[in-house]
Amino acid sequence: MITSSRETWLSRVLLVLLMAFTIVPFVSLFITALHPPGTYPGGLALPETPHWSNFVTAFQSAGMADMLVSSVFIxxxxxPVAVLIGTLAGFSLGHLRPPGHKAIFIAFLLGLTLPFEGVVVPLYYQIRDFGLLNTRWAIILPLIGLYMPFAVMWMRAHFVNMPEDLSEAARLDGASTWQLFTRIHLPLSLPALSSLAILLFLWTWNQFLLAIVLVDDPAKRTMAGALGAFQGQWGIDIPLLCAGSLLILTPTLLVFLVFQRHFVTALMQGAVKG
Structure with missing residues (x-):
């Protein structure tokens, strides 16, 4: 099917509009962060003297070095744990198909409909009974469990489309199930694995609700969770608040820009396979 010049022009215009809609908020945030502290900037006008020191002040005042260490630990x-468990379960449900795999698949599918907000209250009491409140484990352990439905479904969608001929040929050569997984299917799953890892990284870094409910110490939260404490301290100082927000957002943007090719490859692979 040949695309007409009009359709090409409209698609390009739409792409430019979408890019502007996405980029303008970040540009506004960046320009606001360059204004003098304590002011209330309006519009997208650059200040006469950019205050780059706002980023240093925000980083030091909010103790972002401790937040960064905490986020990396989380x-x-x-x-890694969520990707490992999700890959093993996805391979089992999508390729090995053990007895009862359909019922297990439905259970994980229902888990996708469970919002974090719906479990945060019982999760609080459970974490409290375990004695893990105000520790990083209060974020790590629930997130592993809450990510499982998506991780398993993501990897199952990949393994279910893998050719059966590969497995049959490997088994004829005497390969065990573990060898079939590690030597045949796992190397072919790198796009799906990398894209899943990117998504989980972004979601974990930006996790806000569990961090502020289960952990009181901002230095033990994720960067996004610590934003609540930073906003309470600098909520009336708009330039410093914007500078702190940009510092928190920057790592996620860098990760996505660096690994976007792997992410797009996995999405295109899934689209081609149906």
């Missing part, structure tokens, strides 16, 4: 506790 990421290392959540993402």
């Amino acid at each position: 990421e290392l506790g959540v993402v």
